Amino acid sequence: MTATVRTRFAPSPTGYLHIGGARTALFNYLLARRSGGKFALRIEDTDQTRNIAGAEQKLLDDLRWLGLHWDEGPGVGGPAGEYHQSRRLASYQRVARELLDSGKAYYATETREELEAMRRAAQKEQGGFLYRRPTHFPSESEAQKARDEGRPVVVRLKMPPRDVVVSDQILGEVRIAASELYDFVLLKADGWPTYHFAVVVDDEAMGVTHVLRGQEHLMNTPNHIALQEALGYRTPVYAHLPIIMNMDGSKMSKREKDRAVRAAAAARLAAGGGERAALAAAASADPGSFEAWLTGDAQLDGDALRRLARELHVQLPEIEIHDFRLSGYLPETLLNFIALLGWSPGDGRERMSLEEMTAAFSVERIGKTNARFDRAKLLNFNTQAIAAAPKERLLAALRDYLGVSERSPLAGVPDDTLRRLLEINDGLRLFRQLEEKCAALFAPDEALSYDDDAVQKTLIKGERAGLHVLAELQPVLAAVGDWRAAALETAIKGFGESRGLGLGKVAQPIRVAVCGNTVSPPIFDTLELIGRERVLRRIGETLRRLAADAPRAAPPASQGSSS
RNA sequence: GCCCCCAUCGUCUAGAGGCCUAGGACACCGGCUUUUCAAGCCGGCGACCGGGGUUCGAAUCCCCGUGGGGGUACCA
Numbered sequence: 001m002t003a004t005v006r007t008r009f010a011p012s013p014t015g016y017l018h019i020g021g022a023r024t025a026l027f028n029y030l031l032a033r034r035s036g037g038k039f040a041l042r043i044e045d046t047d048q049t050r051n052i053a054g055a056e057q058k059l060l061d062d063l064r065w066l067g068l069h070w071d072e073g074p075g076v077g078g079p080a081g082e083y084h085q086s087r088r089l090a091s092y093q094r095v096a097r098e099l100l101d102s103g104k105a106y107y108a109t110e111t112r113e114e115l116e117a118m119r120r121a122a123q124k125e126q127g128g129f130l131y132r133r134p135t136h137f138p139s140e141s142e143a144q145k146a147r148d149e150g151r152p153v154v155v156r157l158k159m160p161p162r163d164v165v166v167s168d169q170i171l172g173e174v175r176i177a178a179s180e181l182y183d184f185v186l187l188k189a190d191g192w193p194t195y196h197f198a199v200v201v202d203d204e205a206m207g208v209t210h211v212l213r214g215q216e217h218l219m220n221t222p223n224h225i226a227l228q229e230a231l232g233y234r235t236p237v238y239a240h241l242p243i244i245m246n247m248d249g250s251k252m253s254k255r256e257k258d259r260a261v262r263a264a265a266a267a268r269l270a271a272g273g274g275e276r277a278a279l280a281a282a283a284s285a286d287p288g289s290f291e292a293w294l295t296g297d298a299q300l301d302g303d304a305l306r307r308l309a310r311e312l313h314v315q316l317p318e319i320e321i322h323d324f325r326l327s328g329y330l331p332e333t334l335l336n337f338i339a340l341l342g343w344s345p346g347d348g349r350e351r352m353s354l355e356e357m358t359a360a361f362s363v364e365r366i367g368k369t370n371a372r373f374d375r376a377k378l379l380n381f382n383t384q385a386i387a388a389a390p391k392e393r394l395l396a397a398l399r400d401y402l403g404v405s406e407r408s409p410l411a412g413v414p415d416d417t418l419r420r421l422l423e424i425n426d427g428l429r430l431f432r433q434l435e436e437k438c439a440a441l442f443a444p445d446e447a448l449s450y451d452d453d454a455v456q457k458t459l460i461k462g463e464r465a466g467l468h469v470l471a472e473l474q475p476v477l478a479a480v481g482d483w484r485a486a487a488l489e490t491a492i493k494g495f496g497e498s499r500g501l502g503l504g505k506v507a508q509p510i511r512v513a514v515c516g517n518t519v520s521p522p523i524f525d526t527l528e529l530i531g532r533e534r535v536l537r538r539i540g541e542t543l544r545r546l547a548a549d550a551p552r553a554a555p556p557a558s559q560g561s562s563s
Numbered sequence: 564g565c566c567c568c569c570a571u572c573g574u575c576u577a578g579a580g581g582c583c584u585a586g587g588a589c590a591c592c593g594g595c596u597u598u599u600c601a602a603g604c605c606g607g608c609g610a611c612c613g614g615g616g617u618u619c620g621a622a623u624c625c626c627c628g629u630g631g632g633g634g635u636a637c638c639a
Binding site for chain 2: 014044046047049108112115119123130156175176177184186189196199214215216220243245340346350351371374377378380383426433437458492493496502503504505507510515517518519520521522523524
């Protein structure tokens with residue numbers, strides 16, 4: 001009989017979806033799809049102290065955004081009924097009872113302090129601590145008595161005294177010596193199951209046949225295998241994925257975002273440029289915890305961190321899937337890139353759709369070595385994907401981006417204009433880039449800010465040549481009857497030729513005058529989209545403002561800056 | 564400390580004993596193109612961690628060393 005392949009992704013709701021988690025989800029998804037099986041999503045929310053409100057929703061959103069739809073799990077149900085471990089408590093307790101009754105598990109009543117003391121003592125002597133099985137197992141009533149006395153009571157599994165061999169699809173056979181194994185906890189003192197326990201019980205209940213998970217779980221596997229044996233469960237096929245690291249070899253961690261913002265905050269405060277209270281407010285933290293965050297290693301809530309980053313004008317490093325969404329990456333491209341971190345189809349292909357990856361996927365082709373997350377390559381993937389994407393797909397993706405981009409200058413822009421923007425921005429790398437580049441086309445005149453360097457370079461420098469060009473061009477533009485890119489091009493190019501000026505000499509002064517900086521879409525389209533009236537007004541205003549500055553702006557450069 | 568895993572260009576990787584003078588992609592460098600930012604085109608630089616084996620032959624197999632990573636919880 002050929003059992004249906006069932007895989008699962010089982011995150012705990014502690015925040016946004018991580019890059020590593022996304023890849024694990026992807027591989028599980030691909031394996032299930034590839035083999036015509038089922039892909040389930042299970043929420044591992046058994047740690048009462050770690051669950052974060054709203055995190056599950058974020059997790060699901062990220063997964064959906066990526067297009068990794070699950071066949072069973074939250075929102076869609078499935079044969080296992082509940083897919084939140086917090087709602088499956090009864091089954092863990094039932095199984096624990098079974099284990100206790102058959103003598104395969106026992107109560108243990110050491111306190112955390114006692115355990116910690118043993119650990120320290122062992123550390124000193126031999127360097128490693130393994131929980132030593134007690135000589136006496138508390139009876140049911142003794143356990144109850146301990147509980148009554150306020151002592152913690154946990155349930156531990158009796159590990160069989162033999163080596164465990166993990167048959168891993170990627171790593172081969174990994175043998176863990178019996179001497180490395182110990183009686184791990186099944187049920188915590190609060191009655192909730194540990195990860196090890198819940199994962200085994202649920203994988204069995206959900207019929208999971210293949211477990212693809214990060215390599216950080218490799219050393220957990222003997223526990224799971226021992227438990228499966230004790231319970232008479234079959235052992236699923238295991239495949240431990242290599243880990244995704246930062247370019248510098250460090251682990252990709254949310255903490256990086258805190259570090260980036262913390263540094264900026266400290267710099268701001270040191271420069272006397274900001275009130276502590278204001279920053280704390282931006283982070284929606286009370287002064288005490290803000291201070292603790294600022295001076296320590298604590299982590300701020302993702303959204304609070306984002307607000308603070310905005311306040312400080314720092315770019316958060318992209319760590320979680322949501323960060324990439326906010327930067328304006330295409331989800332299908334992110335998925336494609338992530339898939340190649342540890343897997344390759346073997347035929348030299350790199351750019352693949354989810355369907356193509358599904359068709360090509362196999363666990364055998366997953367590598368063993370940790371991969372570094374190279375953002376430069378990702379950016380290139382995205383650039384090429386944007387160039388190759390069908391127009392309507394691109395528009396939908398841009399709409400999605402604008403939906404999550406706070407206070408976007410392009411927020412109210414109609415689809416037709418968005419299409420136009422996409423057309424005139426070839427070479428585009430990220431949606432955020434388009435947003436920044438086109439902001440001036442939609443911003444009200446008062447909101448325009450002029451970049452000093454740009455003004456100096458294109459308008460002032462060289463005896464205000466740029467300014468002169470602008471002044472002469474003004475009436476030419478004013479005379480353009482048909483305010484569209486083509487006619488503007490004719491007029492402006494004609495002007496340039498009549499003066500013997502290359503387009504660059506003409507376009508850049510205009511660009512800076514109407515956009516405030518040297519970067520915008522092609523100048524003729526830019527002018528058309530800004531509109532005749534606003535263009536003329538911005539040019540006039542620029543001329544006026546800089547003329548007033550003239551005495552100061554053009555002193556004979558007697559004291560050279562050379563030193 | 565102890566246990567486990569890993570090791571090909573800067574990065575992601577192809578390579579399953581002769582097809583390898585090691586292939587591709589990104590990055591980088593040079594040139595071209597150019598109204599800005601990009602994009603594009605052409606060319607270039609660039610790796611089998613070290614040492615021992617095994618074999619007629621090793622990037623591929625074995626051992627040791629070194630380096631990197633993971634684990635060492637009543638977190639997952």
